[in-house]
Amino acid sequence: MEVKDLMAHRPVVLGRYVAYWLNRSPRRALHSMSYYKFAAKMIGSSKRVLDVGCGEGLGTWLLAAECGYARGLDFDQQSIETARGNWDDPRIAFGSENFLETDMGTWDALVSFDVVEHIQPANVAAFWERTAACLAHDGVAIVGTPNITSTPYASPIAHLGRSNLYSGERLETEMRRYFEHVFMFAGNDEVVHTGYLPMAHYLISVGCRKRG
């Protein structure tokens, strides 16, 4: 009884994306939270973080709790409403701006998981320019995306809309256009490592010291 009292009751509602993961491919939720944890550890504490393509905000909350403040951004209005319904806390906020069209101000870190592979080729340069533009001089960008070498194993729904898939080499090359320092990591399931990139299921690049 006492333990239950300590827990209060603030139910978390999972919306259609996370519910789909948990119903169809529950490990996907684990992988996503692991990559967010990695990002949080790279960013450190007492930082303001922008989470681009935050979906329902589960990862945004991890960033907020670990780093100090996080603002989630997603053009999917329904996901943002799910996110807002779950957290009433000064460390977290959400918005439904379109990242490619909005000046987001200046941040200590930007996190973007599973976004860049959905960017239309004509907008890829704009995506990177916006990424660099919203960071402070010592800001850190963490961009994660499925490896193009994992495409044969992707489910039809995951495959849909991924018109801009990356190899490790291409991700590093494009990050280096905007950042002096780029550190490449590999994700296989929930494990983040520095192994041979063509065999990585997922790619995570960490960039800092933006150019220009």
Next chain:
Amino acid sequence: MSPGNIREQDLWEQVTRMLGNGRIVLGQHWSYNVHNDPKRLAFVLSRYKFAAKMACKGRRVLELGCSEGLGAPILSEFADRYTGIDLDSEAVAAAVANWQDDRCTFVVGDFLGRQLGTFDSIVSLDVIEHIDPAREPLFFDTIRQNLDTDGICVIGTPNLTSAPYASAASQQGHVNLFDAGRLRRVMEQVFHNVFLFGMNDEVVHTGFSPMAHYLLAVGCYRRKDPL
């Protein structure tokens, strides 16, 4: 000859002919480790691989405290060139004998306060815990003076929290142990961006740092003036 007639030994001899005839004689320190605690070889090579992935491809690399040069083949594999320095002249002699590569240079001597050139990356593993705390500022001055403005630095050291499990010999030599918080703070005095990792055995991760056996810090974007 039909495939069924290939003798396994003939096939294997073709493989061995491709190997050349290399020979490496480990020095005193690493021979001792291999005899007494061979898994340490895995841990140390894993630290070097991590440093190589973070900081060495296409770069001029300096290793402070290279000992017998066991890190040289990994750190230099994709590097532009590699320089290793160590106080221990016998260890460096083993390094010179074993790693004969035009891109690798080994130096005997005390690196503290010494200008060895200008480097894109500095790697120093299992060194800072042996530096007298009074000389620690000189250690970081040495990094600053040898590192190019866009350089990257990788420092590895045992976690203070693992000290109770260290051997008597290790405990004797470790006069300046760090926890993750202090390692981050000293690195942030030199670099705008510091990324901290933990290691348990050969696995590098970003887990709860007090339970990491070993700590690795990657620093970049050197400050114009130290904090």
